[in-house]
Amino acid sequence: MAEPVSRLGVTLSPRAKNDALVGPHDGGVKIKIAAPPAGGAANAALIRFLAEILALPQAALSLAAGQTGRRKIIRVAGLTEEEMWLRLNRRLRRNGE
Secondary structure, rough: OOOOEEEEEEEEEEEOOOOEEEEEEOOOEEEEEEOOOOOOOOOHHHHHHHHHHOOHHHEEEEEEEEOOOOOEEEEEEOOOHHHHHHHHHHHHHHHHH
């Protein structure tokens, strides 16, 4: 059986004070990353941050679209869409407490 693969729409805000999962936004999520966009640093930081939130190795996540824009599509290997959203929502609930 094939490994599940999901896609996550992300609106990225680089050069933030801290890395943060802000919440649902435009059918995906909004994430703030402290790294600047220059040289792909914000993209790399986004992958690291999402891997931590989703409890996946960084290699399971890749940038499917939006290399240079704020709107990105992240390919998430190893999770169904339902499991991905459960993990994101769990983190959002923790942040809200």
